[in-house]
Amino acid sequence: MDDALxxxxxxxxGRCDPVRTAASAFDAFAGRVVAAGxxxxxxxxxxxxxxxxxxDLFEVRAPRGVAAAWRLLFDSWDAVVPAxxxxxxxxxxxxxxxxxxxxxxxxxxxxxxxxxxxxxxxPTGALVVEIAPRRGARxxxxxxxGGAFEASLPRGTGxxxxxxxxxxxxxxxxxxIPPPPRG
Amino acid sequence: xxDDAALVxxxxxxxxxxxxxxxxxxxxxxxGVLHRAGLDKTSAADAFQEVxxxxxxxxxxxxxxASLVPWIATTTKRVAWRMKQRAKxxxxxxxxxxxxxxxxxKAPDLAVSALEEEQAVREALATLGERCRRLLTALxxxxxxxxxxxxxxxxxxxxxxxxxxxxxxxxxxxxxxxARGVGDExxxxxPPAASRPARDVDGRARGIRP
Numbered sequence: 001m002d003d004a005l006x007x008x009x010x011x012x013x014g015r016c017d018p019v020r021t022a023a024s025a026f027d028a029f030a031g032r033v034v035a036a037g038x039x040x041x042x043x044x045x046x047x048x049x050x051x052x053x054x055x056d057l058f059e060v061r062a063p064r065g066v067a068a069a070w071r072l073l074f075d076s077w078d079a080v081v082p083a084x085x086x087x088x089x090x091x092x093x094x095x096x097x098x099x100x101x102x103x104x105x106x107x108x109x110x111x112x113x114x115x116x117x118x119x120x121x122x123p124t125g126a127l128v129v130e131i132a133p134r135r136g137a138r139x140x141x142x143x144x145x146g147g148a149f150e151a152s153l154p155r156g157t158g159x160x161x162x163x164x165x166x167x168x169x170x171x172x173x174x175x176x177i178p179p180p181p182r183g
Numbered sequence: 184x185x186d187d188a189a190l191v192x193x194x195x196x197x198x199x200x201x202x203x204x205x206x207x208x209x210x211x212x213x214x215g216v217l218h219r220a221g222l223d224k225t226s227a228a229d230a231f232q233e234v235x236x237x238x239x240x241x242x243x244x245x246x247x248x249a250s251l252v253p254w255i256a257t258t259t260k261r262v263a264w265r266m267k268q269r270a271k272x273x274x275x276x277x278x279x280x281x282x283x284x285x286x287x288x289k290a291p292d293l294a295v296s297a298l299e300e301e302q303a304v305r306e307a308l309a310t311l312g313e314r315c316r317r318l319l320t321a322l323x324x325x326x327x328x329x330x331x332x333x334x335x336x337x338x339x340x341x342x343x344x345x346x347x348x349x350x351x352x353x354x355x356x357x358x359x360x361x362a363r364g365v366g367d368e369x370x371x372x373x374p375p376a377a378s379r380p381a382r383d384v385d386g387r388a389r390g391i392r393p
Binding site: 005006009012013015029032033034036037038039040041042043044045046047050051053054055073074076092094096101122 | 199202203206207210211213214215218219225228229231232235236239240293297300301303304305308319320322323324325326349350353354356357360365366
């Protein structure tokens with residue numbers, strides 16, 4: 001059996017003449033395995049940064065008064081060489097954690113402020129997204145039935161955080177998000 | 184309880200290492216499906232995160248599933264399809280969008296059963312260890328395998344040791360594959376139990392003789 005197994009693999013991989021070697025019961029098995037192995041070898045492996053982001057989905061401790069801190073899971077700029085980002089190109093961010101996730105596109109508005117568009121997935125009910133900039137007043141915008149929200153911040157407000165609130169309860173909060181670079 | 188079900192339990196019990204192990208086990212499967220779907224790197228990264236989030240959210244209802252492969256494969260295909268639809272819509276709205284919707288060189292789609300077989304080969308090779316993985320890949324899993332002398336030189340092993348090592352690695356590979364439901368019907372005898380149990384969507388052993 002030992003030789004038969006090796007011979008079957010040799011035949012399947014084209015390592016020996018299939019006509020001059022006797023067929024064995026292992027042939028079909030070896031053929032399937034060699035074909036599957038070649039398909040696997042031809043595929044790219046998963047890049048490590050993607051795995052690290054996915055690992056962060058695991059529970060994180062929430063700050064006091066907040067039900068859950070949502071971690072950054074995806075940043076479209078991670079995969080892009082800085083010089084090719086384009087000063088005015090939008091940045092796509094995904095945060096997630098216990099109870100759901102939040103996708104947001106951060107871009108420079110026409111008035112040089114910050115334009116935010118995104119969706120909240122997970123929490124239900126009447127939700128509000130609260131944007132807390134380092135400088136200036138907080139901005140609260142309602143979340144539509146489908147989970148979408150849209151907001152803008154005036155120019156010069158600096159980094160900001162996003163929080164998803166239901167009534168007076170803060171369900172989740174993101175880490176600090178820097179404003180997009182202008183021009 | 185199957186190996187996957189045990190891993191899901193560990194995740195639900197708050198074991199971060201379990202979640203890491205789960206991701207490590209299936210990351211290449213997910214990424215491979217996204218690559219085959221023709222997504223560019225940025226879209227594939229986005230889709231990978233979406234699949235991870237969906238898996239994370241679905242853990243409570245996956246705790247009794249014997250194998251996660253069909254769920255992951257199907258979910259990943261669905262996410263890839265949605266991603267491509269979104270890209271098409273974006274291109275439709277704004278022809279100036281530079282993000283490519285798909286790679287025209289994309290490989291043909293594969294049935295879930297073929298993806299299960301690929302995953303079984305991945306896991307079996309990982310279980311066998313680096314030496315066997317490199318040798319079997321060099322001998323059988325590359326499109327243009329060189330001669331034995333080439334392989335010995337490339338891997339830095341004596342030419343004379345290839346035969347015995349190959350035999351041991353092939354037997355291990357067969358044993359591990361049988362344990363994962365990739366059977367060699369009609370060949371005897373049955374191998375000893377391997378490190379992971381046989382897996383099937385319905386929890387039945389697939390392609391394994393009793």
